[in-house]
Amino acid sequence: MEYKFGSDEYFMNEAYKQAEIAYEQHEVPVGAIIVSNGKIIAKAHNQTEMLTDSTAHAEILALTSAFDYFGAKYLPDCTLYVTLEPCTMCAGALYWSQIGKVVIGANDEKRGYIRLSSPQEKVLHPKTILEEGVLSEQCGNLVTDFFKKLRK
Amino acid sequence: MEYKFGSDEYFMNEAYKQAEIAYEQHEVPVGAIIVSNGKIIAKAHNQTEMLTDSTAHAEILALTSAFDYFGAKYLPDCTLYVTLEPCTMCAGALYWSQIGKVVIGANDEKRGYIRLSSPQEKVLHPKTILEEGVLSEQCGNLVTDFFKKLRK
Numbered sequence: 001m002e003y004k005f006g007s008d009e010y011f012m013n014e015a016y017k018q019a020e021i022a023y024e025q026h027e028v029p030v031g032a033i034i035v036s037n038g039k040i041i042a043k044a045h046n047q048t049e050m051l052t053d054s055t056a057h058a059e060i061l062a063l064t065s066a067f068d069y070f071g072a073k074y075l076p077d078c079t080l081y082v083t084l085e086p087c088t089m090c091a092g093a094l095y096w097s098q099i100g101k102v103v104i105g106a107n108d109e110k111r112g113y114i115r116l117s118s119p120q121e122k123v124l125h126p127k128t129i130l131e132e133g134v135l136s137e138q139c140g141n142l143v144t145d146f147f148k149k150l151r152k
Numbered sequence: 153m154e155y156k157f158g159s160d161e162y163f164m165n166e167a168y169k170q171a172e173i174a175y176e177q178h179e180v181p182v183g184a185i186i187v188s189n190g191k192i193i194a195k196a197h198n199q200t201e202m203l204t205d206s207t208a209h210a211e212i213l214a215l216t217s218a219f220d221y222f223g224a225k226y227l228p229d230c231t232l233y234v235t236l237e238p239c240t241m242c243a244g245a246l247y248w249s250q251i252g253k254v255v256i257g258a259n260d261e262k263r264g265y266i267r268l269s270s271p272q273e274k275v276l277h278p279k280t281i282l283e284e285g286v287l288s289e290q291c292g293n294l295v296t297d298f299f300k301k302l303r304k
Binding site for chain 2: 048049051053060063073089092093096097098113116123
C-alpha cells in the first residue's frame, strides 16, 4: 500500500519495514524510526537475539543513533514512530531524551508502559506529545503472527 | 572505611567508587556493579555526558557488560549494586534481564522507579529480590553534593 509521503501512515510504514527485517531475523518484530524536519534520521529494529542483549529494543537503538546524529542528548524536535507500544524501559529512555512526539502503532497491554502511566505521571516527558493507533492492525498482526509461529 | 569482603556494604562501596569516578568526570555520580558467585563481573558509572547519550546510565552500561561477559540475555544468578535507586528506564532494563537481586544505596523519590510500582506491578521482574538502604547516606550525599556544586 502507498501512503502519502510525510504522513503518519507513511512514516509508520517505514517503521513497519524495520519490524519486517526483525521478523526475518527471528527477532520479536518491532521497528522504530526517528524523524526530524520531515527526514528520517534513524532506523532500527529489535536486535535482542543478535546482540544477546535484552535491552537492545528498536527504540533504544534508534535513540542512540539519533543522539549520535545530532551530537546531542535531547531530541525535542524529533518524532519517534514505533510499531508497538514501548515497554517501561523504552518509555523511560524516551523520557530522558525529551523527544517531541511519540507515535505508536499497536498497543501492548501486557508489557507496554501505558498501564503504569496516570495523569499525574505520564512516564514519557511532560512535553512529549503522544499519538496512538497508526496502522495498528498491520503492526500488531506481525507480532501476533511471530509468536504464533514461535509456539509451533 | 573497610567493609567485610563479600558483604553488601563491601559491594556497595565498590559501586560507590564507580560513582566517585563519575563525579570527577562531571557526570551525575551514580555507580553500579554486578556480582556473580561473589565476583564482580561488571563495573560502570554514569556516562551520559561523555557519550552524549541520555540513556547511558550506570545500570544500563553494567547490564550490557554483564550480557557480554556471559554471552547471555538473562542474569538470574547475578546481583546488581547501584548507589541510587534506578530510574524507570533502568528498572525496565533490569526487568528484561531477569536479574536475581537488586541492592539500592540511596532512594530517589523524584526520578526513581519505586513511585510507579505497586504490589500488582513491581516494575522489576517478579523473581527479582529487592534490597534498599545499603550505605544510603554516603551514596545520597555524593549526589546532593554534585547538584549543589552544579548550581553554584
